[in-house]
Amino acid sequence: MLTGKKILLGITGGIAAFKAASLCSKLVQQGAEVRVIMTKSATKFVTELTLQALSKNPVYTDIFDEKNPAAIAHIDLADWADLVLVAPATANIIGKMTAGIADDMLSTTLLATQSPIMLSPAMNVHMYVHPAVTRNLAELVSRGVMMIEPGEGLLACGYTGKGRMEEPETIVSVVTAYFNRLEKVSHKPLAGKKVVVTAGGTIERIDPVRFITNDSSGKMGFAVARAAQQLGADVVIIAGNTQASPPPGIAITHVESAIDMFEAVSALWEDTDILVKAAAVADYRPKERAAQKMKKSGDTMTLELVKNIDILETLGHKKSSQFLIGFAAETDNLEKYAMDKLRRKNCDLLIGNDVTAMGAGFGSDTNVVHIYDTNGLALSLPVLSKEEVGLRILECAVDRIAGSSE
Incomplete structure (x- = not known):
């Protein structure tokens, strides 16, 4: 399954380094060409000779030990890899990556590579939840570094909790799934499809200088649009109020209010194959919009609101062949509210996220989502990163569209 893939395996100095030997072996068995960089601390747990025998390639530990005078090793390895996989990834290497420190063979190579990077963190549970580590992990994810979340259980230090490096079999399956996704993207499964994506928040005017809106930045919608473009679709963005730059090369229509957004989506509805309603649309608008700036008077002011049109529900009950994807940002009872929304609004997929979760929420470069279909939790x-989330969402849509046409 990994035949011909070039994987640079970084091993750092945690007790989980013993699992890296099995991981290396399994990657090679799957057909990958594996080269290994070990930190000096890693060599205290497992020997270079072990990894050399398993990878059938020289093992690199010292940045000043140039094995080939015709090439600078850390640059050569950085350019060579299809994927850089660090397993285990200690808090130390995570901190170095975040800060851009390059003081050994592995950290220097990580700084030099343009290849995708995947980390499998492993550390004590208290270290894993330390604010410095969670901040560093979030920063790396926002840069596009992929994470394999550690498992929960008895740790070598005697504590029980999250921080145990995932098992080699699981890591191999994650790596395989990553390359399968790349293969799927290369085949452009959405070629010939029209994808409409709404993004940002709507603005409901009170008067010419005041309005009601929300914290939506547009980042999630823009990420979905980029993913659709990568998958070959003809993409149109309908954007409300945003705090992010729209992706280049994609047609965009700017709107202000919920009514404006409904009209823009409706104009494209008949020719739409997939509609992704990532925008945060205001539920209510002021009943009266003042033509002039409202002047301050008295200690209180009463503002009467009326309900806006529910774009998702309206189109959900009008759809024929369209594939409809909705979003639900919640603060509690995520699955209950997400499934209720999916059914009421006749969505094909509903993307739920708890905006109070670490790494999720408006304005963030990352997200934590749960994807629901009519059968319940699908993924x-x-x-x-929101870029990765966007791709995963559309992969789910592609699989279901392909299944319904068979």
Whole structure:
């Protein structure tokens, strides 16, 4: 399954380094070409000779030990890899990556590579939840670094909790799934499809200088639009109020209010194959919009609101062949509210996220989502960049569209 893939395996100095030997072996068995970089601390747990025998390649530990005078090793390895996998990834290497420190063979190579990077963290539970580590992990994810979340259980230190490096079999399956996704993207499964994505928050005017809105930045919608473009679709963005730059090369229509957004979506509805309603649309608008700036008077002011049109529900009950994806940002009872929304609004997929969760919420470069279909929870994703989340959402849509046409 990994035949011909070039994987650079970084091993750092945690007790979980013993699992890296099995991981290396399993990657090679799957057909990957594996080269290994070990930190000096890693060599205290497992020997270079072990990894050399398993990978059938020289093992690199010292940045000043140049094995080939015709090439600078850390640059050569950085350019060579299809994927850089660090397992285990200690808090130390995570901190170095975040800060851009390059003081050994592995950290220097990580700084030099343009290849995708995947980390499998492993550390004591208290270290894993330390604010410095969670901040560093969130920063790396926002840069596009992929994470394999550690498992929970008895740790070598005697504590029980989250921080145990995932098992080699699981890591191999994650790596395989990553390359399968790349293969799927290369085949452009949405070629010939029209995908409409709404993004940002709507603005409901009170008067010419005041309005009601929300914290939506547009980042999630823009990420979905980029993913649709990568998968070959003809993409249109309908954007409300945003705090992010729209992706280049994609047609965009700017709107202000919920009514404006409904009209813009409706104009494209008949020719739409997939509609992704990532925008945060205001539920209510002021009943009266003042033509002039309202002047202050008295200690209180009463503002009467009326209900806006529910774009998702309206189109959900009008759809024929369209595939409809909705979003639900919640603070509690996520599954209950998400499934209720999916059914009431006749969605094909509903993307639920708890905006109070670490790494999720408006304005963040990362998200934590749960994808629901009519059967319930279809896919639960850890903290990922919004770019990666967008791709995963559309992969789910592609699989279901393909299944319904068979």
